[in-house]
């Protein structure tokens with residue numbers, strides 16, 4: 135392996151090195167066909183095998199029931215903010231949203247274009263440092279679905295338990311899909327932009343319960359109907375072949391490493407190392423309330439903004455890259471998705487201790 139530094143970027147983010155290496159070969163000459171991967175027809179038997187494998191692995195790893203479709207779409211996770219209400223909500227219908235950060239706020243805004251939106255909970259006034267318990271909000275009887283972001287990438291909060299509700303759940307799992315075991319059957323729809331935990335930017339995974347496909351009003355564009363893509367196996371138009379190829383290989387890697395259960399254990403352990411370092415001193419302060427802490431994104435502050443800047447610069451100089459917090463909250467953030475190695479977390483913890491000793495508050 136050539137010299138790799140530790141990349142704490144929130145997304146696009148660290149991918150397994152062996153996947154990158156294989157992809158580098160296949161881009162030039164895909165499976166010895168004499169044609170590069172990104173030159174290969176999406177209708178070729180070689181690519182069809184790739185997309186079929188991606189779907190099959192996903193079904194296996196997430197234990198997706200047969201009455202769900204798996205779609206590979208474009209437009210980023212952000213396009214799901216409007217596609218969901220466009221397909222599943224009408225003007226006189228209501229949906230319930232939990233406002234736990236930037237990404238839920240953006241989806242609330244889009245949903246309001248299509249139907250009535252009940253924001254049943256918001257942690258905005260506490261700068262989104264927590265997610266709610268079930269007892270902290272109510273879902274109206276006439277609500278079509280309960281929408282939430284399972285992991286808030288920017289604020290570093292995560293639902294430890296999925297909300298329990300009579301209503302079908304819809305979740306943006308962009309930054310924690312496949313990081314832990316979930317029960318897909320509780321959901322009407324799950325989506326995730328690939329660039330955090332699945333692959334490169336350019337493909338968005340949608341898992342949708344079949345009976346929802348016929349809900350869409352007739353007067354919406356063909357490309358924006360889930361049914362269009364479900365009926366054609368994500369081949370209604372040219373799918374993003376390269377990102378799908380990477381997703382297939384990341385899923386192979388994940389299965390090889392022991393699947394979702396092994397990931398969950400490793401993720402919990404990696405995050406615990408960092409939270410222990412934060413809790414060991416008043417110098418570092420975690421942004422999230424303890425009960426809402428994310429195992430994927432750890433957002434924290436130092437005593438001053440100047441020290442934070444110095445911390446980020448000095449960390450980068452020793453090969454710990456991408457620790458700058460999101461512009462909306464500042465501070466620092468370590469994103470440690472499935473493919474982020476434990477050694478990098480250990481190195482960051484050592485760096486944190488050293489930095490504090492060298493730079494007293």
Ligand SMILES: *Cc1c(COP(=O)(O)O)cnc(C)c1O
Nearest residue numbers: 210211212237287306308309327
């Ligand atoms: C990054 C992110 C998004 C936005 O993804 P795009 O693909 O850039 O649209 C949405 N939701 C969550 C939870 C994210 O982390």
